Amino acid sequence: MVSNENRTVILAAVIVGISLIVGITLGGYFVGKGGARFKSDIRTVTVKGLVEKEVKADQAIWVLRFRRAGEDIKDVHMKISSDREAAIAFL
Incomplete structure (x- = not known):
């Protein structure tokens, strides 16, 4: 036992x-x-969160507006054309 x-x-x-x-x-x-x-x-x-990445731009579009007032349409057209040429020369 x-x-x-x-x-x-x-x-x-x-x-x-x-x-x-x-x-x-x-x-x-x-x-x-x-x-x-x-x-x-x-x-x-x-x-999660915000991610930023710099990218080289190869194209840009700018909308430019010219405003002229006058009594004669030809004078106003010449002033707007002059403003347009000045803007293009600046860019």
């Missing part, structure tokens, strides 16, 4: 063994999940 003291030692050994098995199993599970999650995070990019 097994004595009462031996039963206590065997029961303690079984509890420790089961605890180790459960702990190692859960540890492996969580390490595996963490590795899979880490691996999937490598393939994604998340961007």
